[in-house]
Amino acid sequence: MKTYVLLFVLLFGTQVKAQDEIVEFLSSGIEDAQTFTQAYFSPATDAVINNMSNNWYTSGEVKSLFKFEVTIAGNMSFTSDESRGFTLNANDYNNISFASGEQSQRVASALGVNDPDVSVIVNGTNGALNIRLPQGLASESINFMPGAYLQFGMGLPYHFEAKVRFLPEIKTQDVKVNLYGFGLQHEFTEWVPFLKHLPIGISGFVGYTKLKGTYDMTGTSSLFVNYEDQLIDADINSWHYAAIVSTKLPVLNFYGSLGYVSGKGTTALKGTYEFTDGIQDIQDLGQFTNPFSVASDVSSFKALVGARVKLGFVRINAAYSVQDFNTLSVGLSFGN
Numbered sequence: 001m002k003t004y005v006l007l008f009v010l011l012f013g014t015q016v017k018a019q020d021e022i023v024e025f026l027s028s029g030i031e032d033a034q035t036f037t038q039a040y041f042s043p044a045t046d047a048v049i050n051n052m053s054n055n056w057y058t059s060g061e062v063k064s065l066f067k068f069e070v071t072i073a074g075n076m077s078f079t080s081d082e083s084r085g086f087t088l089n090a091n092d093y094n095n096i097s098f099a100s101g102e103q104s105q106r107v108a109s110a111l112g113v114n115d116p117d118v119s120v121i122v123n124g125t126n127g128a129l130n131i132r133l134p135q136g137l138a139s140e141s142i143n144f145m146p147g148a149y150l151q152f153g154m155g156l157p158y159h160f161e162a163k164v165r166f167l168p169e170i171k172t173q174d175v176k177v178n179l180y181g182f183g184l185q186h187e188f189t190e191w192v193p194f195l196k197h198l199p200i201g202i203s204g205f206v207g208y209t210k211l212k213g214t215y216d217m218t219g220t221s222s223l224f225v226n227y228e229d230q231l232i233d234a235d236i237n238s239w240h241y242a243a244i245v246s247t248k249l250p251v252l253n254f255y256g257s258l259g260y261v262s263g264k265g266t267t268a269l270k271g272t273y274e275f276t277d278g279i280q281d282i283q284d285l286g287q288f289t290n291p292f293s294v295a296s297d298v299s300s301f302k303a304l305v306g307a308r309v310k311l312g313f314v315r316i317n318a319a320y321s322v323q324d325f326n327t328l329s330v331g332l333s334f335g336n
Contacts (some may be wrong), residue, residue: 013218018201021134022232023217026273026291027030027120028095034292035092037267040134043083045236045265045296047145050325051077051208052181053240053261055151056163058308058317058331060246060255061201062187063155069315069335073165075147077325084112088120095123099130111145113138114189127129145325149179159187165209185244197249204241205259211236217271230271233253238263250310257304261323268293301320 020039025033053065055073063069089104098105099119108114113135122129137143151165167179187203189195195202216297217230242259273288306329315333320326 003249018185019121021131022191022271023273024131024232024289026288027124027129027131027275027285029285030094030288030291032093032096033269034294036088037292038098038294039086039088039109040136041110041294043079043086043297044136044145046304047083047111047325048081048236049238049263049265049296049298050146050210050261050300050323051145051147051327052179052211052236052238052263053207053259053302053323054147054304054327055319055329056165056207056240056320057185057203057205057242057257058255058306058315058319058333059201059248059253060187060189060203060244060259061248062159062185062203063153063335065155065157067155067336069153069333071151071328071333073151073331075327075329076088077145077147077327079111079137079143079145079325083109083325084136084143085109088133097121097123107133108136108138110134110136111138112136112142115139115147119193122219126312147216151183151331159190161185161187163207173214174247175299177211177213179209181207181209182195183240201244201246201248203244205244206242207240207255209240211239225274225276227272227274230273233268233270234265235268236263236265238298242302242304247328253308255304255306255308257302259302259304261298261300261302263298264295266293266295282300298324 020069022037025036041078054075055289085106086106086109088107099121107118113157114133118133127147149165149167153161153163155161169178185203185205187201189202215232215233218228240259242257244257246255247253269291300323302321302323304319306317306323308315313334317331321328
């Protein structure tokens with residue numbers, strides 16, 4: 001089974017770790033595999049969407065015209081006990097039962113851990129197949145979702161600031177992933193006479209981030225005939241809207257925001273899947289093409305507090321946001 005690939009930046013890593021067991025679930029049929037995959041992946045997808053909404057801004061004050069800033073940003077979204085598991089009830093499945101004989105049991109999501117391992121039985125027409133349920137991030141003692149990228153901001157006319165973030169496309173033998181986003185911030189204090197003379201900045205912001213990743217599964221499982229088009233495809237996007245306020249002092253400043261996060265993530269199992277003769281003897285499932293996709297939606301409020309230190313050309317910031325997945329963000333910026 002594959003371990004995590006590029007964990008320090010690869011939010012797509014949970015899909016990579018579980019790929020063997022997810023496709024093996026097809027031996028129970030498409031409906032059962034989709035039901036399990038939806039419950040297993042949704043918390044991780046929600047964590048990714050929340051993670052990508054962070055580190056867009058460090059001040060309510062926008063940059064002066066054509067002034068710029070380059071930021072190396074990192075986020076750490078913390079998982080909860082609830083998000084690290086879900087209740088699997090055999091009654092919700094057509095051909096699944098627990099090897100332990102239980103009717104329902106709490107099992108790991110893509111963020112959790114099964115300790116000890118949990119196995120289910122696929123009950124076929126001519127026999128049974130034992131499948132060990134996949135582990136998640138917590139099996140590696142990791143109870144957070146990581147994220148990292150580069151960001152560029154520049155001051156525009158009329159008190160606007162444009163922002164662009166990206167993670168250059170990363171390719172390995174099996175994985176391809178990239179991230180990009182766009183944001184726009186507008187400062188209102190400059191339009192209000194009595195506010196523009198105070199050491200505070202108030203602005204509004206909207207930002208969009210998109211993560212795309214694929215994992216080539218060709219030849220990863222001995223249960224399947226080897227077709228050349230088998231892959232997992234992930235497409236995740238996140239919107240963030242916020243009202244920001246900050247101090248405007250020479251060295252140390254504090255900032256905060258109230259906002260809203262929304263987004264959607266889709267994970268699709270694509271390609272042609274056909275079980276080997278031994279598995280077909282247990283349950284004759286024929287051949288699958290693009291078997292299923294699962295989706296998760298996020299819609300939640302967010303509150304953030306942070307601080308930024310300016311040391312000449314260099315700025316350092318740290319912030320903590322309270323949202324569905326509370327997130328610690330840090331950044332190192334260079335600019336004028």
